[in-house]
Amino acid sequence: xxxxxxxxxxxxxxxxxxxxxxxxxxxxxxxxxxxxxxxxxxxxxxxxxxxxxxxxxxxxxxxxxxxxxxxxxxxxxxxxxxxxxxxxxxxxxxxxxxxxxxxxxxxxxxxxxxxxxxxxxxxxxxxxxxxxxxxxxxxxxxxxxxxxxxxxxxxxxxxxxxxxxxxxxxxxxxxxxxxxxxxxxxxxxx
Ligand SMILES: CC(C)(COP(=O)(O)OP(=O)(O)OC[C@H]1O[C@@H](n2cnc3c(N)ncnc32)[C@H](O)[C@@H]1OP(=O)(O)O)[C@@H](O)C(=O)NCCC(=O)NCCS
Numbered sequence: 001x002x003x004x005x006x007x008x009x010x011x012x013x014x015x016x017x018x019x020x021x022x023x024x025x026x027x028x029x030x031x032x033x034x035x036x037x038x039x040x041x042x043x044x045x046x047x048x049x050x051x052x053x054x055x056x057x058x059x060x061x062x063x064x065x066x067x068x069x070x071x072x073x074x075x076x077x078x079x080x081x082x083x084x085x086x087x088x089x090x091x092x093x094x095x096x097x098x099x100x101x102x103x104x105x106x107x108x109x110x111x112x113x114x115x116x117x118x119x120x121x122x123x124x125x126x127x128x129x130x131x132x133x134x135x136x137x138x139x140x141x142x143x144x145x146x147x148x149x150x151x152x153x154x155x156x157x158x159x160x161x162x163x164x165x166x167x168x169x170x171x172x173x174x175x176x177x178x179x180x181x182x183x184x185x186x187x188x189x190x
Pocket of ligand 1: 041112138142144147
């Protein structure tokens with residue numbers, strides 16, 4: 001794994017870049033404070049913008065560590081920020097990148113999550129020399145599984161009863177991944 005950090009990534013419609021503290025206001029408005037988003041994530045909805053501001057202040061400091069891979073996703077057409085995508089540091093030392101992402105509900109079902117996940121997968125394999133990219137979603141969130149599938153990841157299995165969801169029920173996590181070999185083989189077939 002090469003710790004190349006959070007460099008800018010451009011796709012057809014999106015610009016992925018380091019977030020700033022000022023982004024916290026729009027992040028709060030577009031996703032951190034949304035009930036629709038809250039039911040699919042393990043973190044708690046932000047009740048006040050101060051919570052988002054504090055988080056973004058901490059996240060900006062984390063960029064000093066080159067192991068930090070965390071982008072805010074901006075629409076090229078109007079510079080609106082629509083979500084974030086990041087990599088957990090949990091297994092990074094093994095070249096294993098566990099991805100997390102979240103988008104505001106106004107921007108769902110337009111292919112944006114897939115467009116940015118594909119770009120981040122490309123970046124992690126081609127520039128950061130990752131070995132494996134993986135992600136998990138709760139069984140109440142099939143749209144997220146669709147994003148993983150459309151990005152070339154393969155179904156791995158179910159982590160039974162792994163978490164407690166926002167209805168206070170134990171919920172399974174469904175796991176997807178793509179290896180370096182699968183990624184480069186799929187590219188050479190195109
Ligand atoms: C899950 C999430 C990232 C999807 O983002 P998105 O930008 O809408 O994703 P895309 O548009 O790229 O793809 C969504 C796909 O899911 C499909 N989909 C939407 N709702 C669905 C549902 N209830 N069941 C099955 N598929 C569904 C869409 O039709 C689309 O597939 P298609 O392109 O084949 O039509 C977004 O809803 C989100 O951020 N949710 C809240 C936070 C979250 O869930 N984070 C991930 C935690 S693992």
